[in-house]
Amino acid sequence: MNAAGQQDWDEEVDLLIFGAGAAGMTAALVADHEKLKVLLCEKTGMVGGITSTSGGTTWVPGTKLSVEAGVPDSVDDARRFLESVVGARGGDEAREAFLQSGPQAIDELARISDVKFVAAAAHPDYVSGPGAAYGGRALVPAPFDARVLGQAFARVRPPRKEFMGLGGMMVARSDLSALLAPFASLANFRRTLAVLGRYAMDRLRYPRGTQLVMGNALAARLYYSLRKRDIEVCFDTPLVELVRENGRVTGAIVATPGGSRRIGARRGVVLATGGITRHSTLRNQLFPAGARGLSLSPLTHTGDGVDRARHIGANIEDGGDSPGLWMPCSIQRARNGHADDDSVWPHIILDRAKPGLIAVNGRGERFVNESDSYHDFVMGMLRDAQKNGATGPRVPAHLIVDAAFIHEYGLGLLMPGRSAGRIAGFERSGYLVKGNTLAELAAKLQVDAAGLARTVESYNRAAAEGKDPAFERGASPMNRFNGDARQQPNPCIRPIGAGPYYAVTVWPADLACSAGLSGNANGEVLDQAGRVIPGLFACGNDLASIFRGTYPGPGTTLGPAIVFGWRIAKHVARGGAAHETRGAQAVKACA
Template sequence: MNSGGSIHWDEEVDVLVFGAGAAGMTAALIAHHEGLDVLLCEKTDAVGGITSTSGGTTWVPGTQLSVDAGVPDSVDDARRFLQSVVGERGGDEAREAFLQSGPLAIDELQRISDVKFVAAAAHPDYVTGPGAAFGGRALAPLPFDARVLDKDFARVRPPRKEFMGLGGMMVNRSDLGALLSPFGSFSNFRRTVEVVGRYVIDRMRFPRGTQLVMGNALAARLFYSLRKRGVAVRFETPLVELVREQGRVTGAVVGSRDGKQRRIGARRGVVLATGGVTRHPALRKQLFPAAAQPLSLSPDTHTGDGVGSALAVDARLENGGDSPGLWMPCSIRRSPGGDDSVWPHIILDRAKPGLIAVNSRGERFVNESGSYHDFVMGMLRDDGHGPSVPAHLIVDADFIRDYGLGLLMPGRSRARVAAFERAGYLIKGDTLAALAAKLNVDAAGLARTVETYNRDAALGNDPAFGRGSSPMSRFNGDAAQKPNPCIRPLGKGPYYAVTVWPADLACSAGLSGNANGELLDVNGNVIPGLFACGNDLASIFRGTYPGPGTTLGPAIVFGWRVAKYMAGKLDDAASHSLTRKDACMNDLP
C-alpha cells in the first residue's frame, strides 16, 4: 500500500516483526533488549516455523564456544573457507558482516537469554577446502525442559512426526542406540526406562513429551526467552501488505482470527522473517526446477507472505545463485488415509558402507556420502539424459540389519521388514534383475554398476565418485569398516531399495539485502524502514551449502544485526568486541 497522506494507525510500535522462527524471534528478542517497543506477529498459532522441525544445528564460526569445547575456531579460517566455497558468486559484504557479527551474536544470546548452545567437537564442514573445520563451528542447542512453559508449550510447533517415538517423544541421537536395543545391556535398559518413563509422565499433562532436542529445543528456548521478558507475540496475525509513505515503509496491514484487518505503524521499521519462497505458488514454479517442485519440508503456511509483500513495494528478488533451494533427499511411505510419512535421508544411511544410489539407467550419479544438499544437486543435474529423479538407494540384507534404511531402523526383525514391504516403502528383489524390474530401472545398467562398484569396494576404493574421501563422509560412515568407512561390497541377494525424491528444507533464493538486512529495490537502493532475515533474505552462500546449520547460523546472526542496527547499536557492539579477550582470536574489527 502506498499512501500519499498520513495514515491512521490502530496501533504503533518501534519494531514490527513478521514470523516467529529463529530469525524473527532473535530480532524481536534483541530489539526488546535494546529498549525498543516490539511486536512479533506470527501467521499461525505456534512459534518455530521450519526451525522447530530442523536439526537445530547452527553454523557460526569463531565463537568462544569452540574454545570451550576444545576445538578453537577462527573467523579468519572461516573467511578463507568461504572464499574457496563461494568464490566469485558475490555477496562478499554480507558474508563479512556475518563472520564479524557471529561470535558477538552468539555471545550475547548466551548472556541475556535462555538460548544456550554447545559447540560440537566433531561435526565437519560439508565441503573440503582451505580453512575447513572438523569441529567447533557447528553449534547445537542444549536440550530444553518445556515444562517451564506450562500452557504455552502448546504454542511451540512440534517436530516432524517421523522424528518422534511413541506418538510424541523426542530422542537425543546419543540415546538412539539404547532405545533401539533396550535389552542389549543393563545401561541400555536403564536409559530406556529413564527416557520412556519421563515421557509417560509428561503425557499425563502435556500433548507430547517435554524433553526437547534439536531445532524444537532452539525454538522453545527463544520463545521462553521472549515470554520471560514480556515481548508481545501475537498469533494468527498474518501480514497482508506493507504500508509505504513517501518511499519509506512505515508499517503494515495485518489480518486477525476474527477476519478484521488492522494497521500497525512501525517507527523504526518492519522486519520480514516469514519463511521464504518455498511454498509461494508462483515463485516456486518460477524459481525451482520442475523435478524439485512437488515435495517440500517447509510448513504448509510458508507461502511467501513476506517476499510477496516486499515485491509489491519494488523490492528486488535474487534467484539463489547456484540453486534456488537447499535440498534433502526424502523417501515417502504412503498412507491410505493420506497421512504420508516423509523421511529425510540425512546421516543415518547414505554414508554407510554397502549402499549405492542409482537412477533409472541403473547408474550411480553422485557421491552417496556427500551432504544431503550435494546429493540432491546430483539428482537434479542434467547430464544430457535428464535429471536422476527419482533415485533409488540399494542395499543388501546385511545393511538393513546393521544400519536400517530410511524409516526402517536397524535390526533383525523380519516382521518389521515385511511390514515395510507390504506398505510399498521397501522394495525387495531376490536378485538384482528382479529388483530392477520392480523399480523400473535398466537391469543391465544396474548389473554393470554393481559389478564395478563391488570390484572397487573390495579394495576400499571409489574412483568414480571418491566416496569416503572427505572428513565429513568418513565421520558419517562406519569406523569399523576398513579401510574405507563408507565402502563395502553389496553381498548376495535378497536386495532392498527405497526411492528418494528431492525436497527443499529451505531456500537460497530470496530478497536482496545489504549487510544490515536492509532490503534493496530493483535499482539497488535501500528501501527505508524495510528489513529481512532468515529465509526471506537471499542466502549469503549463493546456493552453496558449506556446513551443518548454514541456514540457521545466518538467520540468527542477521536477526541480531537487524535489531542492533534498528536500535542504533550495531557500531557500539563491534567496538565493544575489541575489549574482549577473544577479540584477537576472532579477528574482529
C-alpha cells in the same frame, strides 16, 4: 500501498516483525534488550516455523563455544573457507558482516536469554577446502525441558512426526543406541526405562513429550525467552500489506481473528516469514521442474514476506547456484490416500554415508558421492536429470543395499536391527522394495537391469579394496565422519553382498531456500536498482542466502538467520531507519 499522507494506526511500535522462527524471535529478543518497543506477528497459532522441524544445528564460526569444546575455531579460517566455497558468486559484504557479527550474536544471546548452544567437537564442514573445520563451527542447541512453559508449550510447533517415537517423544542422539537395543546391557535398559518413564509422565499433562532436542529445543528456548521478557506475540496474524509513505515502509496491515488492523512501525518492519518455498508462482519460476513436488517446510510458508515486498519494488534473487537447499527424502504413502498424512523421511546421515549402499538413477547407474551432504546429493540428482533430459517422475533415485546392511544400519524409516516382520510390513506398504536378485529388484524399480548389474559389478570390484574411483567416496573428513569407523580401510565403502536386495526411492525436497529478497549487510531490503527500501528489513529464509546456493556446513541456514536477526535489531537500535509516524492509538493488535 503508497500512502500520500499521514496514517491512522491502530497501534504503533518501534519494530514490527513478521514470523516467529529463529530469525524473527532473535530480532525480537535483541530489539527488546535494546529498549525498543517490539511487536512480533505470527501467521499461525504456533512459534518455530521450520526451525521447529529442523535438526537445529547452527553454523557460526569463531565463537567462544568452540574454545570451550576444545576445538578452537577462527573467523580468519572461516573466511578462507568461504572464499574457496563461494568464490566469486557475490555477496562478500554480507558474508563478512556475518563472520564479524556471529560470535557476538551467539555470546549475547547466551547472556540475555535462555538460548544456549554447545559447539560440536566433531561435526565437519560439508565441503573440503582451505580453512575447513572438523569441529567447533556447528553449534547444537542444548536440550530443553519444556515443562517450564506450562500450558504455553502447546504454542511450540512440534517436530516432524517421523522424528518422534510413540506418537510424541523426541529422542536425543545419545539415547538412540540404548532405545534401539534396550536389552543389550544393563545401562541400556536403565536408560530406556528413564526415557520412557519421563515420557509417560509427560503425557499425563501435555500433548507430547517435554524433553526437547534439535530445532524444537531451539524454538522453545527462543519462545521461553520471549515470554520471560513479556514480548508481545500476535498469533494467527498474517501480513496482508506493507504500508509505504513517501518511499519509506512505515507499517503494515495485518489480518487478526478480530479483523484487519493497521500497525505503525517507527523504526522498521522485519520480514522473517519463512521464504518462498510454498509460493506457487515463485516456486514454478525459480525451482527446477524435478524439485517442485516436495517440500519440508510448513504448509503455511507461502512466501508472504517476499511476495508483499516485491509488490513495493523489492528485488528477488534467484539463489545463485541453486534456488533451494535440498534434502533427499523417501515417502511412505498413507493408507488413507491423503498426501498430508504421508510419512516423509529425510535421509540426512543415518544411511547414505554407510558402507554398502549405492544410489542409482533410472539407468541403474551411480551419479553422485552417496556420502556427501544432503544438499550436494540432491544437486547431483538434479544435474544428472538435466544431463539426461529427465524431469518429473524420472528424477528420483534409488538407494540400494543388501540384507546385511538393512539389519546393521536400517534404511530410511526402517531403523536398524528390526525384525523380519517389521521389514515385511514396509514391503507391503510399498515403501521398501525387495528383490531376491538384482534383476528382480531392477524390474520392480523400473530401472535398467543391465545397467544396474554393471554398476554393482564395477562398484564391488573397487569396494573390495576400499576404493571409489568414480566419485572418491570416503575421501573427505565429512564422508568419513558419517561412515562406519569399523569398516576399514574406507568407512564409507564395502561391497554389496548376495541377495536379497532392498531399495527405497528418494525424491528432491527443499528444506529451505537460497532464493529470496536482496539485502545488504544490515538486512535492509534492496529494490531492483540496488537501492535500500527505507524501513524494510529481511532475515531468515526471506533474505537471499549469503552463500549463493552453496551449502558449506551443517546449519548454514540457521546460522545466518540468527546473526542477521541480531544485526537488524542492533542496526535499528543505533538509529537506523528511524522516522516519526503519527495518529497512533493505544489499541493492542492482539491479546
